[in-house]
Amino acid sequence: MLTNMSRLPLNTLPAFRAVAELQNLRAAAERLHLTHSAISQQIRGLEEQLGFELFDRRGRRVVLNSAGEALLRSVQCALAQLDDGVQAAASVARGAGQRLRVSVLPSFAQRWLLPRMARWRERHPGLTLEIETSQQVADLQREGLHAALRSGKGPWPGVVSDPLFEDMHMPLIVLASPATARQLADSQPETLAGQPLLGDKELWRQWFAAAGLTVDVTPVATFNDAGLMLQAVEQGLGLALSRELLAADALCAGRLVKVSPISVDFEPADTYHLVYPPVLRDWPPLSALRQWIRDELERSRDSLTSCGPGRAASGETESKR
Secondary structure, three states, rough: OOHHHOOOOOOHHHHHHHHHOOOOOOHHHHHHOOOOOHHHHHHHHHHHHHHOOOOOEEEOOOEEEEEHHHHHHHHHHHHHHHHHHHHHHHHHHHHEEEEEEEEEEEHHHHHHHHHHHHHHHHHOEEEEEEEEOOOOOHHHHHOOOEEEEEEOOOOOOOOOOEEOOOOOOOEEEEOOOOOHHHOOOOOOOHHHOOOOEEEEHHHHHHHHHOOOOOOOOOOOOOOOOOHHHHHHHHOOOEEEEEEEOOHHHHHHOOOOEOOOOEEEOOOOOOEEEEOOOOHHOOOOOHHHHHHHHHHHHHHHHHHHHOOOOOEEEOOOOOOOO
C-alpha cells in the first residue's frame, strides 16, 4: 500500500475525477480528449500505485466503491483549488482582476446584498464577485466556492466561521404594507391576531406571547425564503415577522412599515456567518469581502437610525424600548 505521498501519480487525478463523476470510461475519455485505453491505463496505474481498487467493474460500467468515494472528495477539493490558483495566476499575469465565488441565501442576496453591489464595484473594480444563491448548505470544496454566507448557530466542520452580527440588535418585527399599516394605526396586538399572517407559526406564537397573549396562530401562507415573504407583505397580502436588518431598505424607502413596538429577539448564536476554508483566511480577495460586508453592515445600522425605521403606522416615532 502507498505510504509515500510523493509517489502518488498526480497526473492521473483528473482522469480519476472524470471517470468517478461520469462512471463511464469512454465518456471520461471524451471529456479529457484522450483515448479509451489511455484513460483505462491511468486508472489502472493509480490503483496499482495506491495498492487498492477505487472502482467496481460491472460489465462496461465502472462504479465508485467506498474507497473511491473517499478519495473523490479530496481530489475534487484539491483540483478545484488548483484551478482557482491557475486562474488567479493567469489574471495577475495579464493584469486582470480576480474572482470570488460566494454562496448566499436567496433572501439575503435579494434584500441586502444586491442593492449594495454598486459600492462593491466602486471599491473593488478589479475583483469580480460571483454570487450563487441556494437554500442548502453549500459544500465549498465540492462546488468550487471560496466562501458562503450562512444563517444558523455554527460552527460548521471544515471551515472558519466568522459571525457577522455579534454586536448588532436584530429583532423580529411586525411588518405591513403602507396601506395595511394605515388601516392598523394604533392597533393593539389583539387586532393584529385577526389579520392575515404570513410566515412561521411558531415565531408568531412567540411574538404574541411577548405581547402577553396566547393565540392559536394559523398563517395564511408560509415561505421557505424570507425575500419572497417580504414581497408578499409589500403587495398587501398580510403581516409578517422579519429581521429588521433584512427589511431595512424597504423600511427606509417606505415600502414596508413597522406596525408594533413589540419585537422578538433572536438568540445571539442564530445569526449570519461568513464561512470559508482555513487556507483562505488571509487571501486578499476574501479579506476584502469580509471587510466590505462589515462596513456595509455598519452603514445599514446607521441608515436604520437615520431614516427612523421604528416609525409606527401613525408616522410618529416610538419611544425607545
